[in-house]
Amino acid sequence: MLFDSSLRRELAGSFSATLVAxxxxxxxxxxxxxxxxxxxxxxxxxxxxVIMAFTVLSDAPTILSLSMxxxxxxxxxxxxxxxxxxxxxxxxxxxxxxxRPVFMFAWPILLTILxxxxxxxxxxxxxxxxxRDKFEKRGEIARFEPGKFQESPNGDQVFFIESDGRQQxxxxxxxxxxxxxxxxxxxxxxxxxLEQIDGTKYLVLDHxxxxxxxxxxxxxxxxSFEKMGIRVSGGDTSARNYAPTNSLTTLRLFAEPSPMHxxxxxxxxxxxxxxxxxxxxxxxxxxANPRVGSNANFGFALLAFVVYFNGLILAKNGVETGQYxxxxxxxxxxxTVFVLSMVWLMLRSGTWQRPLWSAAx
Numbered sequence: 001m002l003f004d005s006s007l008r009r010e011l012a013g014s015f016s017a018t019l020v021a022x023x024x025x026x027x028x029x030x031x032x033x034x035x036x037x038x039x040x041x042x043x044x045x046x047x048x049x050v051i052m053a054f055t056v057l058s059d060a061p062t063i064l065s066l067s068m069x070x071x072x073x074x075x076x077x078x079x080x081x082x083x084x085x086x087x088x089x090x091x092x093x094x095x096x097x098x099x100r101p102v103f104m105f106a107w108p109i110l111l112t113i114l115x116x117x118x119x120x121x122x123x124x125x126x127x128x129x130x131x132r133d134k135f136e137k138r139g140e141i142a143r144f145e146p147g148k149f150q151e152s153p154n155g156d157q158v159f160f161i162e163s164d165g166r167q168q169x170x171x172x173x174x175x176x177x178x179x180x181x182x183x184x185x186x187x188x189x190x191x192x193x194l195e196q197i198d199g200t201k202y203l204v205l206d207h208x209x210x211x212x213x214x215x216x217x218x219x220x221x222x223x224s225f226e227k228m229g230i231r232v233s234g235g236d237t238s239a240r241n242y243a244p245t246n247s248l249t250t251l252r253l254f255a256e257p258s259p260m261h262x263x264x265x266x267x268x269x270x271x272x273x274x275x276x277x278x279x280x281x282x283x284x285x286x287x288a289n290p291r292v293g294s295n296a297n298f299g300f301a302l303l304a305f306v307v308y309f310n311g312l313i314l315a316k317n318g319v320e321t322g323q324y325x326x327x328x329x330x331x332x333x334x335x336t337v338f339v340l341s342m343v344w345l346m347l348r349s350g351t352w353q354r355p356l357w358s359a360a361x
Contacts (some may be wrong), residue, residue, distance in 0.1 A: 004101040007075070011105045016073035022063050023056070031053045044135045051131055054124040061113045061121065065275040068109055069282050072102055073301045076286030095348035098283050110275055117271040118250045126247035142267035156180065156231075161192075174205055176230060186211045189230065195229070202229040261322030266329050270312045273334045278305060284348065293338065308337060 034052045038045045056063075076098065150159045162173035174192040178185045189208030194201060205228045212221045243266045245253075253261040285301040315333050318324040324332075 004104065007098070007101045009103040010075050011071050011102070014075050015067055015105075015109075018070045018074075019063070022067055026056055026059055026063060026216040027052065030059075042135075043132060047131050047135070051128055054128050057116075058121055058124040058128075060273070061116045061271040062309070064109055064113050064116075065271065065278055067277065068106055069278045069301070071307055072106075072279060072282035073286045073298055074285065077298050080286070095283055095345050096349040099128060099280070099345075102279055106279055110272065113275050114272050117268045121268060122247050123146050123248055125244065129244055129247055174203075174208075176205070177201075178230065182215045182217070184213045186213075187230075189228075197229075200231060202231055238349060259322050260320050262326055263316045263318075266319045266326055267312065267316040270315065270334065273330075274312055274337075277334060277337045277341060278308065279310070280338065280345065281305075284341045284344035331353070 031048070034048050034055065036046050037043050037051075043051055075088050120177060148160070151157070156179050157349070158177040160175035161171040171193075172191050174189045176185075176187045176189075178187070187205060187208055187210045190203035191207065192203055192205045194214065195204050196202070205225070207226060208228070209222065209224050211229065212223070213219070245260050248261070250265070250268060253265050281304050282301055285297050285304060311333055315329040319326060319329060
């Protein structure tokens with residue numbers, strides 16, 4: 001009992017510190033990536049923090065799994081390095097006996113990973129797609145950027161504005177090229193503003209000149225105007241009409257089986273199974289020789305984590321393309337890792353000659 005409580009207490013402290021460090025790293029990397037996407041007009045700059053939060057939330061199962069894995073590996077390795085484990089081994093404890101206290105510590109985190117993978121993960125991906133779709137459907141005026149030529153979604157108009165007047169729905173030094181059928185118009189005005197007439201949005205240009213050219217009769221005309229209205233799109237406010245696989249609910253994936261849906265189920269379920277298996281890998285790989293002071297086991301454990309998760313990604317892609325079935329992934333990937341981890345633990349514990357359940361008590 002003393003061993004279990006002290007081990008769980010140290011694991012909790014190590015897990016918390018590791019989680020804070022990993023979240024800080026992921027938030028920083030995600031922020032840089034999202035800001036880059038916003039600069040390429042993938043997202044609205046105003047949604048950067050929201051998208052960053054949803055992205056980090058979608059990465060939470062992996063972050064929690066890695067935090068647990070590092071915590072277990074680091075704590076058990078420290079116990080070996082400081083010869084503390086030698087004392088516990090002398091009292092009858094062995095690596096198999098570490099399974100119970102480690103899983104007593106980890107079960108709330110594993111339950112959280114299950115909820116995140118099955119419920120929160122598709123929800124966060126769906127919100128990200130909603131924000132991306134909303135930004136892509138924004139109106140022509142909302143696309144204006146100071147000092148840049150902006151093309152309308154249908155490609156028949158090009159705008160240029162010197163100063164940004166989006167907050168007041170107006171701007172100065174407006175340049176416009178519009179093409180309709182066989183007619184092309186170039187207009188420049190000192191200012192422009194938006195007006196809504198009979199439910200239709202217009203860009204009204206003030207004090208400018210217009211050059212009109214017709215390719216039908218090759219006519220060219222130049223005129224000045226005090227005020228001229230150009231119809232512009234006000235943006236599409238309809239809901240998103242597509243649903244990426246990663247944004248579908250888990251129940252819908254089960255209800256509508258297909259290679260793509262099965263691949264997503266393999267990924268979500270694999271996050272939970274991998275978290276469990278990685279605890280066994282950490283227990284089997286953790287250790288250090290106090291005389292040598294080498295951390296080779298710790299390095300191997302981290303390598304095993306990277307290989308395992310990359311294998312999970314490859315398995316997901318294989319199921320989506322029809323190369324593997326769900327059963328093959330469960331038995332071939334997760335089953336192999338589980339069996340190898342348990343065999344390694346049994347070899348280190350010397351439990352081949354006695355029942356496994358007696359060694360785990």
